[in-house]
Every structure is written in C-alpha cells, then in structure tokens.
Amino acid sequence: MKRVKLIKYLTSNLEIDEAEILSIVEKYPSKKVEREEFLLRENSRCKHTFFVESGLLRQYSIDEKGKEHTITFAPENWFVSDRESAYFNQPSAYYIQALEDSQVVMIDEGFMQHLSRKFPSFTKFNNKLLHNHIRHLQKRIHMLLSATAEERYLQFIAMYPDILLRVPQIMVASYLGITPESLSRVRRELARKKG
Amino acid sequence: MKRVKLIKYLTSNLEIDEAEILSIVEKYPSKKVEREEFLLRENSRCKHTFFVESGLLRQYSIDEKGKEHTITFAPENWFVSDRESAYFNQPSAYYIQALEDSQVVMIDEGFMQHLSRKFPSFTKFNNKLLHNHIRHLQKRIHMLLSATAEERYLQFIAMYPDILLRVPQIMVASYLGITPESLSRVRRELARKKG
DNA sequence: ATAATTTCTTATCATACATCAATGCGCAGT
DNA sequence: ACTGCGCATTGATGTATGATAAGAAATTAT
Numbered sequence: 001m002k003r004v005k006l007i008k009y010l011t012s013n014l015e016i017d018e019a020e021i022l023s024i025v026e027k028y029p030s031k032k033v034e035r036e037e038f039l040l041r042e043n044s045r046c047k048h049t050f051f052v053e054s055g056l057l058r059q060y061s062i063d064e065k066g067k068e069h070t071i072t073f074a075p076e077n078w079f080v081s082d083r084e085s086a087y088f089n090q091p092s093a094y095y096i097q098a099l100e101d102s103q104v105v106m107i108d109e110g111f112m113q114h115l116s117r118k119f120p121s122f123t124k125f126n127n128k129l130l131h132n133h134i135r136h137l138q139k140r141i142h143m144l145l146s147a148t149a150e151e152r153y154l155q156f157i158a159m160y161p162d163i164l165l166r167v168p169q170i171m172v173a174s175y176l177g178i179t180p181e182s183l184s185r186v187r188r189e190l191a192r193k194k195g
Numbered sequence: 196m197k198r199v200k201l202i203k204y205l206t207s208n209l210e211i212d213e214a215e216i217l218s219i220v221e222k223y224p225s226k227k228v229e230r231e232e233f234l235l236r237e238n239s240r241c242k243h244t245f246f247v248e249s250g251l252l253r254q255y256s257i258d259e260k261g262k263e264h265t266i267t268f269a270p271e272n273w274f275v276s277d278r279e280s281a282y283f284n285q286p287s288a289y290y291i292q293a294l295e296d297s298q299v300v301m302i303d304e305g306f307m308q309h310l311s312r313k314f315p316s317f318t319k320f321n322n323k324l325l326h327n328h329i330r331h332l333q334k335r336i337h338m339l340l341s342a343t344a345e346e347r348y349l350q351f352i353a354m355y356p357d358i359l360l361r362v363p364q365i366m367v368a369s370y371l372g373i374t375p376e377s378l379s380r381v382r383r384e385l386a387r388k389k390g
Numbered sequence: 391a392t393a394a395t396t397t398c399t400t401a402t403c404a405t406a407c408a409t410c411a412a413t414g415c416g417c418a419g420t
Numbered sequence: 421a422c423t424g425c426g427c428a429t430t431g432a433t434g435t436a437t438g439a440t441a442a443g444a445a446a447t448t449a450t
Binding site: 149181185 | 406407408409410
C-alpha cells in the first residue's frame with residue numbers, strides 16, 4: 001500500500017490502465033522518511049521528484065542573511081522537487097525536509113522517460129504539471145507584490161486550511177515573507193475583530 | 196526581414212533546417228505594433244505567444260488597490276505570453292503593451308503543434324522554455340522575500356543593464372516592488388556612495 | 391517653439407513591519 | 421514526572437519604505 005496514491009493520481013489524470021502503471025511505478029522506491037530527515041540539501045544535486053504518499057514535506061532556502069524562506073509545503077498527493085537543479089543539473093539552492101514522518105515515492109528522470117515512451121499522453125500530463133507550477137509561482141509573486149501581512153495570512157488560510165494546523169507558525173511566517181512576531185500580531189488582531 | 200530573429204533563435208536551439216523552419220514560420224503574422232498599443236488586456240483570453248523581433252514590450256497587472264506591477268520586460272529575442280490564460284483558457288490578469296514601436300511575431304497553439312509534429316526535438320525545446328520560465332519566477336520570488344530596495348535595484352542593473360536605459364523608472368520601480376520615490380532615493384544614495 | 395503631460399526629485403510626515411528582549415507555554419526526550 | 425529547548429506572545433523601540441505634496445526636468449503633443 002505504499003504507492004496507492006501516486007497510482008491513483010496518475011490513472012485519474014492519464015486514463016490509462018492501472019495494472020500497466022503499477023508495473024512501472026512499483027520499480028521505484030517508496031521511502032519512509034522520518035520527521036526532520038532531509039531529502040535534499042543546499043548545494044547537492046536534485047535527482048528526484050518526490051511524491052508524497054503520506055506525511056508532510058517542506059522545501060525552503062536560507063538566504064545570504066541567514067534567514068529561512070519556505071518555498072512549499074507538500075502534504076499528501078503533492079509532488080516536490082527542485083526543478084531548477086534537476087533540469088539544469090545545477091547545485092540546489094534548497095532544502096527539502098520532512099516535517100512529519102512521511103512515505104515518499106522517489107521519481108527520477110528514467111521514470112519520466114519510461115512513462116513518456118509508453119504513454120504519449122504522459123508528455124501532456126507533465127506539461128500540465130509545469131503549467132500548474134508556473135501558475136502557482138505567479139500567484140505567489142502577485143501576493144508578495146501587492147498584499148499586506150494580514151492579507152497574505154488570510155490568503156494562506158483560504159488556500160491551505162489544513163496545513164495551517166500542521167506546521168509551526170514560524171514556518172508559515174517564512175512562507176508569507178514576514179516575521180513570526182508580525183504573524184502573531186496579525187493573528188491577535190484578527191481574533192480581536194472577529195471575536 | 197520580419198522574422199529573422201525568430202528563425203535564428205529556433206535554428207540555433209533546434210539544429211534543424213533553416214529552410215524548413217522558414218516555411219512554417221512565414222505562415223504566422225509578424226505584426227507591427229506601435230508604442231502604447233496593447234497586445235493583451237486584462238480579462239481577455241491570451242491566444243498567442245509573442246516573439247519580439249524588435250522593440251520592447253511590457254507585461255503588467257493592476258491589483259485590487261489600483262497599483263501597477265510589472266511582470267516582465269520583453270526586448271528583442273524574448274517570448275512573452277500569459278501562459279496561465281493561454282494554457283488553461285482563462286481570462287488574463289495581465290496587460291501586454293508595447294513600450295516602443297515593435298515588430299512582433301504572433302505564435303499560436305497551431306504553431307506549437309505543427310513544429311512538435313515536424314520536429315520531435317521541439318517538444319524538448321518547449322520544455323526548456325518552461326523550465327527557464329520557472330527558474331526566472333523562482334529567482335523573482337527569492338528576491339522579493341530576501342532583498343532590500345537597494346539590493347533589488349542592484350540586481351536589476353546587473354541583469355538588465357540595457358533595459359534600465361529604455362524604460363521609465365516608474366516601471367522599474369513597479370518591477371522591483373517599490374515606489375518610484377523609493378527608487379529615486381536608492382539611486383541618490385548609490386550615486387552619493389560611489390561618486 | 392510652445393504648451394501640455396508625464397516623470398523625476400526632494401522634503402516632510404506617517405506607518406507597517408522588523409528588531410530586540412523578556413516571559414511563559416508546550417511538546418520531546420530522558 | 422522532570423527537564424530542556426523551541427515556539428508563541430507581548431511590549432518597547434527602530435527603521436525602511438510608503439504617502440503626500442510641490443517644484444524641476446524631461447518627454448510628447450500641438
């Protein structure tokens with residue numbers, strides 16, 4: 001039962017035979033990673049796309065001033081990777097770390113090629129993933145350019161209500177681009193307003 | 196001489212026959228757009244990718260508070276598009292406008308499919324464009340999360356020294372996510388330091 | 391050339407958010 | 421259960437940047 005979600009994800013998006021997918025997917029390791037464990041570190045090459053079967057991962061960077069910036073939270077059914085590092089074969093600027101004990105399928109370039117050859121529609125699917133990624137990044141940029149601390153937090157709640165409850169506020173703050181103290185104050189204000 | 200740069204761009208990236216590319220590319224309109232003219236407006240669907248043969252385009256949005264945010268400056272040899280709108284067939288959140296009189300090749304979905312069928316390597320090329328786009332967006336996010344006004348401006352100078360001289364500062368400011376007044380102050384400070 | 395806009399600069403004032411610091415809470419490990 | 425460390429909260433203070441306004445400069449239109 002270690003790749004069920006990935007298989008479900010693929011079959012529901014690709015309209016292809018489950019047995020066939022299974023025979024490919026099962027060749028790729030599904031790894032149990034413990035809380036705090038790293039799947040990628042800064043300056044190493046990212047060779048995988050991680051699909052989260054269960055648990056929660058976080059991708060983040062540490063800037064020149066020593067500050068952490070959360071790039072993504074990746075709960076069940078999410079893909080995470082450093083596409084930049086993987087595609088251009090460059091040292092990564094990011095860490096990917098488990099925030100909870102997790103089960104993760106390790107997908108690599110061979111997997112992609114294998115599926116692309118076998119299922120022409122996979123290329124399109126992959127394309128869609130890229131476009132979704134771009135859409136997500138655009139939204140993030142727009143938020144950073146136009147929203148106040150409070151607005152950012154409200155957007156976050158609306159988008160990821162579940163994640164909010166599973167990660168420390170300090171990491172939410174680093175996702176929103178504000179300090180933990182500011183986030184705390186924003187929360188107090190909102191609580192005061194609503195009751 | 197209206198598609199030379201696009202053809203050069205494609206042949207140098209695809210290693211395919213120039214004559215063959217030409218026969219396809221020449222079917223697509225190369226449009227002369229005048230300064231101030233719009234190629235895309237908010238809420239309309241983006242049906243094209245624009246390749247800039249000459250001149251300069253700007254992609255920007257206007258947020259809920261009425262403020263402009265420059266997404267991209269696109270000088271010669273650049274592609275611009277709203278991938279989100281085009282790919283998901285959604286109303287666009289952006290404007291694309293000419294900052295200078297420009298010559299622009301209008302590429303559409305048919306063009307992509309045509310080239311993909313004819314040249315399998317085109318799919319890979321397209322993939323590379325997507326990854327470059329992602330890399331660019333990541334960099335932007337990192338800048339917005341970690342850099343001060345001055346640092347942003349210095350990064351901009353380093354990356355786009357040519358563009359700096361061709362666009363009003365008010366637009367550079369809206370790209371950096373600061374006010375024109377702040378940019379003016381930053382510039383004065385830098386001038387004072389260096390001499 | 392002249393007039394009309396738009397942009398740039400500069401100054402003053404306002405503010406959202408950061409920084410620093412202290413306290414208490416809560417969960418994790420022993 | 422005890423201990424310790426990281427996290428959240430709160431207050432005091434600082435600062436970078438925003439808002440507003442007004443005049444200078446530059447660009448565009450007539």
